[in-house]
Amino acid sequence: MSEIIYGIHAVQAVLEREPQRFLEIYLLKGRSDHRLRPLVQQLEQAGIIIHIAGRQWLNKQVSGAVHQGVIARVQAGRRFREDDLPSLLSQKGEPLLLILDGVTDPHNLGACLRCADAAGVHAVIAPHDRAAPLNAIAKKVASAAAESVPLIRVTNLARTLRLLKKYNVWIVGTTDKAVRHIYQSKLTGPLALIMGAEGAGIRRLTREHCDTLTSIPMAGTVSSLNVSVATGICLFEAVRQRHYALYPRMLNETTIL
Incomplete structure (x- = not known):
């Protein structure tokens, strides 16, 4: 092929x-x-x-x-499946995973892969059905990230979330209805961050499998962000929290002009 x-x-x-x-x-x-x-x-x-x-x-x-x-x-390159998850989870002490639920636009998939690569995500998980294909458009937008970040397609997302919990992965869903926002939420340790499509958000069954829900605080008049923009914001807050111990030393060694 x-x-x-x-x-x-x-x-x-x-x-x-x-x-x-x-x-x-x-x-x-x-x-x-x-x-x-x-x-x-x-x-x-x-x-x-x-x-x-x-x-x-x-x-x-x-x-x-x-x-x-x-x-x-x-x-065609290698296609990752749900069967690849146990091996990946066993190899990573504190895996950082991105789950896309209902993201159907290849442009958004490519942009999310690019954000995932930049943030050091170990794998992106997405359903087989009602999901954007990893086609030429997505790979062009991903700007090489499609070759560096595994995209794992799963048949049943709810079953995959139950598997992640067996490996003690903390599952965080994003929704504008969450009581806590990302700056108040725990995004450290083994983590799976779930992003939904703009407007529809993550599905009800997916939401029910989350350990907690979080949101992005919005100060302006717009009610939502493009999923790739929201993904970047959430992932890098997770990066900040996960590397927080390094920041004081890094700040002391950096001259702010």
């Missing part, structure tokens, strides 16, 4: 990790700028044959998406 990827970062991520997956690669005719040149050099060093194509042809392959002058057909 093969798949299409496009964009400099998405292509470079596969090239650096699994160059053997490349089947075909096409570059925009006449483009040779400082951003694309290092990628071309890496492709040549890996012995991958480069095909040159016109903009119109490239645009057609990705339905007009922003491909940055590079499109590749690669063998």
Whole structure:
């Protein structure tokens, strides 16, 4: 099985990790700028044959998406399943997990993966059904994070949450109806943070399996944030809490201008 990827970062991520997956690669005719040149050099060093194509042809392959002058057909990467969770949980002393419940837009999935990578999340969990596919759009937006953060697809999210509890993972759901906000909530230790779609939020059954619920305090007139923005805010509050012991020393060693 093969798949299409496009964009400099998405292509470079596969090239650096699994160059053997490349089947075909096409570059925009006449483009040779400082951003694309290092990628071309890496492709040549890996012995991958480069095909040159016109903009119109490239645009057609990705339905007009922003491909940055590079499109590749690669063998499909590894697909993680619920069976992979016990091994991951056993290896990580204090796993940090992100669960996406009802996120159906590939752009949002890609942006959430990017936030997860930046925050050091060990895995992202999402249902098979009614969830965004990890397609070329998501991988382009993820900007290489799709290759570094495992995306684990599960058949039954409620069953997965029960499994996480057996491994003493603290499950925190996000909802605007929560009594406590993220700055009042415990986000340390083995943690699974659940984010729902903007508007609908996390599903009732998912909410019932949470150990606690939390929200983002909103000071303005808007009632909600894009799920990827909310994910970034919540994840980095978890990062702050988990590394709080390091902050005083880091602050003492930093000169604030």
